[in-house]
Amino acid sequence: MNRRILGQLLAPLLAAAVAIIVSSIALLIADESPITAFKAMWSNIDGTGAIILIVNRAVPYYVAGVAVAIGFKMNLFNIGAAGQYQLAALLAAAAGAAVSLWAPLHIAFVFVVAVVVGAAYAAIAGILKVWRGVNEVISTIMLNYIAIGISAFLLSEPLRNDLSGNLAATRSLPNSAHLPALDRLFSAIGFHLPGGVSLDGFLPFAILIGIGYWLLLNRSRFGFNLRVSGANPAAARTAGVNPKRMILITITLSGAIAGMIGLGPLLTEEFNYGDQFPKSLGFTGIAIALLGRNHPVGVAAAAVVWATIERATQPLSTIGIPQEIGVILQGSFLLAAVIAYEVVKRWSDAAEARAAAGRTPDVPMAETAIAETGVATT
Amino acid sequence: MTVAVETARPTATPRRGLSRTTTMWIGVLAVVLVVSAAREIADNPNLTSTGTFGVMVRTAAPIALAGLGGLFAERSGTVNIGLEGMMIMGTIFAGWWGWQLGPWVAIVGGILGGVIGGLLHALATATFGVNHIVSGFAINIIAPGVARFMAGLLFVDASGASIDGGSISNSPGISSPIGRFTLPILSGGDLFGWKSPDPLGWLEAREWFVISDVAGLLHGLTTGLTLDIILTAALFVTAGYLLWRTAFGLRLRSAGERPTAADSLGVPVIRYRYYGMVISGALAGLGGAVMVLFANRYQEGQTGGRGFLGLATLVVGNWRPAGVAFGAALFGYFQGITLRTSPEKLVLALLLVASLGLFVAALLAIIRRQWIPVFGFLILAVACGWIYLIASRPNNQFVYITPYLVTLIVVSARGQALRPPAQAGIPWRKGMQV
Numbered sequence: 001m002n003r004r005i006l007g008q009l010l011a012p013l014l015a016a017a018v019a020i021i022v023s024s025i026a027l028l029i030a031d032e033s034p035i036t037a038f039k040a041m042w043s044n045i046d047g048t049g050a051i052i053l054i055v056n057r058a059v060p061y062y063v064a065g066v067a068v069a070i071g072f073k074m075n076l077f078n079i080g081a082a083g084q085y086q087l088a089a090l091l092a093a094a095a096g097a098a099v100s101l102w103a104p105l106h107i108a109f110v111f112v113v114a115v116v117v118g119a120a121y122a123a124i125a126g127i128l129k130v131w132r133g134v135n136e137v138i139s140t141i142m143l144n145y146i147a148i149g150i151s152a153f154l155l156s157e158p159l160r161n162d163l164s165g166n167l168a169a170t171r172s173l174p175n176s177a178h179l180p181a182l183d184r185l186f187s188a189i190g191f192h193l194p195g196g197v198s199l200d201g202f203l204p205f206a207i208l209i210g211i212g213y214w215l216l217l218n219r220s221r222f223g224f225n226l227r228v229s230g231a232n233p234a235a236a237r238t239a240g241v242n243p244k245r246m247i248l249i250t251i252t253l254s255g256a257i258a259g260m261i262g263l264g265p266l267l268t269e270e271f272n273y274g275d276q277f278p279k280s281l282g283f284t285g286i287a288i289a290l291l292g293r294n295h296p297v298g299v300a301a302a303a304v305v306w307a308t309i310e311r312a313t314q315p316l317s318t319i320g321i322p323q324e325i326g327v328i329l330q331g332s333f334l335l336a337a338v339i340a341y342e343v344v345k346r347w348s349d350a351a352e353a354r355a356a357a358g359r360t361p362d363v364p365m366a367e368t369a370i371a372e373t374g375v376a377t378t
Numbered sequence: 379m380t381v382a383v384e385t386a387r388p389t390a391t392p393r394r395g396l397s398r399t400t401t402m403w404i405g406v407l408a409v410v411l412v413v414s415a416a417r418e419i420a421d422n423p424n425l426t427s428t429g430t431f432g433v434m435v436r437t438a439a440p441i442a443l444a445g446l447g448g449l450f451a452e453r454s455g456t457v458n459i460g461l462e463g464m465m466i467m468g469t470i471f472a473g474w475w476g477w478q479l480g481p482w483v484a485i486v487g488g489i490l491g492g493v494i495g496g497l498l499h500a501l502a503t504a505t506f507g508v509n510h511i512v513s514g515f516a517i518n519i520i521a522p523g524v525a526r527f528m529a530g531l532l533f534v535d536a537s538g539a540s541i542d543g544g545s546i547s548n549s550p551g552i553s554s555p556i557g558r559f560t561l562p563i564l565s566g567g568d569l570f571g572w573k574s575p576d577p578l579g580w581l582e583a584r585e586w587f588v589i590s591d592v593a594g595l596l597h598g599l600t601t602g603l604t605l606d607i608i609l610t611a612a613l614f615v616t617a618g619y620l621l622w623r624t625a626f627g628l629r630l631r632s633a634g635e636r637p638t639a640a641d642s643l644g645v646p647v648i649r650y651r652y653y654g655m656v657i658s659g660a661l662a663g664l665g666g667a668v669m670v671l672f673a674n675r676y677q678e679g680q681t682g683g684r685g686f687l688g689l690a691t692l693v694v695g696n697w698r699p700a701g702v703a704f705g706a707a708l709f710g711y712f713q714g715i716t717l718r719t720s721p722e723k724l725v726l727a728l729l730l731v732a733s734l735g736l737f738v739a740a741l742l743a744i745i746r747r748q749w750i751p752v753f754g755f756l757i758l759a760v761a762c763g764w765i766y767l768i769a770s771r772p773n774n775q776f777v778y779i780t781p782y783l784v785t786l787i788v789v790s791a792r793g794q795a796l797r798p799p800a801q802a803g804i805p806w807r808k809g810m811q812v
Contacts (some may be wrong), residue, residue, distance in 0.1 A: 009418060026527060027520070027744060030527075030530075030531050031536075037484065077511050128786070128789075128790055132789075132790040134786075134789050134790055135693070135789075137459065137511065137689075138689065138693050138785075138789060139689065139691060139786060139789070141686045141689070141781040142783075142785050142786045142789075143782075143786070145683065145778075145779065145782040146779045146782050146786070148778075149779030149782070150779065151779045152778070283518075283519065285520075286515055287515070287516075287519050290512050290515065290516065291522075320536075322527060322530045322531070324526045324527040324530055325527065326523075327522070327523025327524075327527070328520075328521070328523050328524065328527055329521065329525065331516070331519050331520030331521075331523050331524070332520065334516045334519060334520070335502065335513070335516040335517070336478075336500070336521060338502065338508050338509075338512050338513060338516055339501075339502050339506045339508055341508075342506050342507050342508045343506060346507070354780075
């Protein structure tokens with residue numbers, strides 16, 4: 001057990017080392033000093049203000065990561081989080097702007113619309129997989145493009161606020177559907193945030209989603225079935241788990257959470273869905289889930305790492321260092337991490353096998369078999 | 379004993395009625411009739427014009443190359459969802475080398491860029507046993523970053539000023555265009571300096587039912603082709619030969635179908651999976667280079683998901699080169715008609731095609747006595763026809779989603795008939811009992 005925990009920590013460290021080496025080489029090729037660059041990066045993330053900005057950025061990443069992770073947990077590759085959240089955010093924005101309600105109810109209403117749309121859209125892929133055997137990777141990729149087309153159509157006229165403007169967007173949400181920042185909460189307990197920054201109001205929801213994910217996985221029968229189906233589908237089926245039902249529920253659940261990816265930006269920042277709405281959160285979510293090994297806490301750590309790299313590298317161009325080094329860092333870290341996880345897993349599996357072999361008496365296989373069946377002399 | 383084994387094996391059910399080839403030709407004929415009829419009724423010659431098919435070929439080539447790349451990967455046992463990333467690597471290298479050294483070197487550069495991506499994927503999957511989807515996605519995430527980083531180094535100087543009109547999001551233009559070719563005698567190409575007649579073009583202009591449509595298709599396929607597209611076509615023929623007629627192809631496919639059995643016969647499975655990935659990356663990178671040659675420069679985001687479309691053609695095409703080419707042509711065709719006609723006319727024409735096509739499908743289902751599909755097809759056909767009749771202000775976005783919708787429908791309808799390589803996507807290690 002200790003060896004496993006050690007391995008879990010060793011892999012990311014190894015990956016980080018590889019990422020730093022790779023990006024140092026890239027910086028050297030670009031004729032920049034890696035030491036200057038990394039010092040500058042550190043200065044960008046040093047301080048309370050920077051940490052709060054990183055957390056804000058990590059919040060939607062975390063939701064996206066959890067949405068993807070829940071599918072990955074049973075080897076369902078929901079590539080479609082991108083389409084699910086875009087469609088969900090668009091329809092939730094439009095529906096939220098169309099009604100006026102008491103504030104908490106209004107926010108709840110936007111949530112429900114987003115969750116239902118995300119779940120329903122993901123369910124298409126689930127139904128196709130269960131009913132027609134369509135690989136979910138293919139169907140969700142296609143559904144992503146279809147969602148982009150549908151969103152473009154809805155924004156071109158039916159749900160567009162201002163037909164004459166250059167930027168297409170839905171009507172803005174009324175004040176009752178704005179999620180307040182957490183600053184006042186902090187002030188109430190006597191902690192004052194530095195000026196100019198405020199903590200994302202969606203953070204508590206992201207934490208709730210994470211806790212819910214953890215409880216579902218580790219404290220519910222469904223979560224147990226989910227993990228077994230992922231680890232050993234044959235065993236799960238033998239134990240009476242209906243694989244089709246599991247697939248359908250899991251992918252729908254993944255879509256339901258994906259529906260909430262866009263709610264952070266929508267309710268705290270943008271207040272409408274339009275051309276400027278962040279569109280790449282789905283893909284980022286896949287990276288985060290992979291890095292975080294689909295674990296509720298691991299995904300959170302991955303989201304923070306991802307956001308930290310972005311926060312650290314984005315201001316670099318002002319001092320003449322290409323800020324694209326951030327994507328190189330992220331990418332090499334991700335690839336190195338997935339390889340390192342695999343290598344460490346093999347290493348600990350082999351160690352476990354050796355340990356198990358050490359516990360059993362040292363009898364060659366063939367002799368044991370002969371002794372047990374008693375047919376050696378025939 | 380032998381007899382028992384023979385009878386126990388599920389044999390192919392004897393086909394009633396028509397042979398597979400006949401069915402295929404009937405299908406082709408039905409499609410031609412439907413599209414021709416739609417062109418007549420909707421009065422939209424661009425449904426089957428040379429221009430439309432010309433755009434089709436241009437659009438289809440990169441998708442087809444990505445699909446063929448996916449084919450080599452999956453046949454050798456590796457699922458390559460990183461095609462998009464490898465195409466992006468191809469575009470940046472092609473833009474860089476093409477700007478420096480001309481179009482043919484751009485092609486070499488594109489191939490090299492893709493191979494780098496392919497080797498990375500092979501390293502992660504074949505050597506380290508990482509999940510193929512995971513590794514492929516990681517490559518898709520890295521590649522745009524690498525491309526942008528390289529563009530910042532290559533096309534912009536230290537002070538941030540543009541070099542030769544390049545910027546961080548596009549390369550300078552390629553020094554000279556790649557050659558073009560038009561088939562002589564049939565499509566009016568030059569033959570040793572003699573301008574030959576253009577009978578297909580003449581036929582197309584007559585707007586005769588079916589004849590002009592087929593002429594438009596052939597004319598479009600043989601007019602003004604750039605040499606990289608001819609190279610693409612040649613690669614498809616080569617790939618079919620290589621995979622199914624040579625020892626190399628047999629070994630490559632055995633690594634994807636039964637790696638353990640192949641290993642027991644002395645095939646170095648891991649090495650063949652590397653071969654498959656190198657070819658796969660090279661083809662995807664070439665696909666990127668084809669896009670660069672068409673745009674005459676590298677542009678950020680140029681690939682626009684064509685790697686994923688290539689993956690879709692692989693599934694639609696049932697993991698066969700001809701199927702991949704057909705799938706890519708389908709995507710290209712929709713792109714072609716989108717570019718060539720006004721959206722209103724086009725959507726109407728497409729709805730009509732869909733409606734007529736579904737009626738034909740319903741008829742075929744009646745012949746085969748498959749009653750449930752008959753109802754499905756009829757309802758859809760009536761729905762499409764109804765929309766065709768009432769639609770007054772359709773939108774371009776529906777054309778945009780059509781190819782994706784078609785893929786989804788094809789994959790759903792043919793899901794049971796599709797047969798991917800048995801062990802594609804499953805990490806294999808020497809000594810595994812699979």
